[in-house]
Amino acid sequence: MALETLRWEDDALVILDQTELPFRKTEKRLATAEEVREAIGALRVRGAPAIGVAAAYGLCLELRLWRGKSPAPSTAWEEARRGADSLASVRPTAVNLRWALDRMLRALEDAFTKDADLWASLEAEARRIHEEDRAMCAAIGRHGAALLQEGDTVLTHCNAGALATSGIGTALAPVYEAARQGRKISVISDETRPLLQGSRLTAFELREAGIPVTVICDAAAASMLAAGRADLVIVGADRIAANGDFANKVGTLGVAVLAKEYGVPFYCAAPSSTIDLTTPNGAEIPIEERAAEEVTRGFGRPTAPDGVAAFNPAFDVTPAKFVAGFITERGVLRPPFEDSLRRALRPATHAPPPLALPGK
Numbered sequence: 001m002a003l004e005t006l007r008w009e010d011d012a013l014v015i016l017d018q019t020e021l022p023f024r025k026t027e028k029r030l031a032t033a034e035e036v037r038e039a040i041g042a043l044r045v046r047g048a049p050a051i052g053v054a055a056a057y058g059l060c061l062e063l064r065l066w067r068g069k070s071p072a073p074s075t076a077w078e079e080a081r082r083g084a085d086s087l088a089s090v091r092p093t094a095v096n097l098r099w100a101l102d103r104m105l106r107a108l109e110d111a112f113t114k115d116a117d118l119w120a121s122l123e124a125e126a127r128r129i130h131e132e133d134r135a136m137c138a139a140i141g142r143h144g145a146a147l148l149q150e151g152d153t154v155l156t157h158c159n160a161g162a163l164a165t166s167g168i169g170t171a172l173a174p175v176y177e178a179a180r181q182g183r184k185i186s187v188i189s190d191e192t193r194p195l196l197q198g199s200r201l202t203a204f205e206l207r208e209a210g211i212p213v214t215v216i217c218d219a220a221a222a223s224m225l226a227a228g229r230a231d232l233v234i235v236g237a238d239r240i241a242a243n244g245d246f247a248n249k250v251g252t253l254g255v256a257v258l259a260k261e262y263g264v265p266f267y268c269a270a271p272s273s274t275i276d277l278t279t280p281n282g283a284e285i286p287i288e289e290r291a292a293e294e295v296t297r298g299f300g301r302p303t304a305p306d307g308v309a310a311f312n313p314a315f316d317v318t319p320a321k322f323v324a325g326f327i328t329e330r331g332v333l334r335p336p337f338e339d340s341l342r343r344a345l346r347p348a349t350h351a352p353p354p355l356a357l358p359g360k
């Protein structure tokens with residue numbers, strides 16, 4: 001893929017600033033944890049897997065004064081935990097953020113135990129998380145491509161493609177892989193109000209890849225599905241609860257209900273880092289609420305009368321009963337999801353976070 005969502009270069013995180021897409025391909029060099037926090041909050045880097053990777057590098061930046069030094073264990077541990085908590089709090093719904101930071105803390109714990117170089121161990125772990133994300137996307141592509149026939153049209157919502165990950169994406173990975181295998185696949189992309197990730201980003205990256213894409217207003221998904229214009233729906237996820245309920249970009253729930261009504265198979269594609277067995281069901285998933293201005297002044301232009309109230313949840317929860325399967329790097333998981341998710345996660349990737357400095 002020509003698109004590089006992020007890379008670690010000369011001790012800084014370089015991101016493709018997604019707020020500028022599709023009009024400008026601008027790279028931004030983030031040299032401090034504060035800049036990483038700002039970029040995640042402003043959706044310059046976005047999508048659950050990508051923000052997990054960005055946060056892991058963000059923690060390296062937070063602790064960069066440790067480089068080549070041996071910080072006192074008593075203060076170092078607290079400093080690391082504070083940095084991780086602060087990065088994790090920027091976007092609460094995508095569990096990949098907390099997952100990546102917990103892995104960083106476990107790597108730190110391990111480095112303390114082995115008396116290894118702390119900063120070098122953190123940097124190595126961030127690179128591993130980054131590389132694994134790339135590999136998980138490729139595997140999701142391979143498993144998901146088997147669901148796609150020659151000439152199929154996939155409807156998707158938001159952007160769960162290359163721009164949302166370090167690799168070829170999650171929901172779009174099967175499309176890229178099937179196309180690579182020589183099948184003609186086209187995509188219908190919901191524009192995805194209010195920040196237009198579907199029309200700005202999904203359409204952008206598919207066009208760059210030469211895959212036919214048609215952008216529709218979110219409200220047109222109903223008539224498209226009713227008319228049989230899509231063969232299947234594939235969306236991404238920000239968090240999959242233990243019972244298979246999952247959170248994704250607001251509007252996903254509506255698409256799921258419609259797909260069920262019109263008999264269109266509805267799949268969710270996500271890496272195991274998005275599965276959170278510690279959250280029992282969708283009601284327990286925290287839903288990020290974003291600024292009302294994203295609705296009332298979309299991209300700076302008034303789209304509602306001055307002073308009118310607006311509610312802007314960034315995500316919604318789709319109950320497991322609407323999901324035909326979860327396309328993961330470990331295969332396509334089928335209902336009952338309580339069992340298949342648990343089996344797929346063995347050994348648990350969401351191990352409890354480290355609680356204390358060994359020997360402290």
Ligand code: MRU
Nearest residue numbers: 046047048160164170236237249
């Ligand atoms: O607010 P965003 O743009 O970060 O929302 C992104 C989504 O909802 C994606 O579908 C999800 O994170 C999966 S990305 C592989």
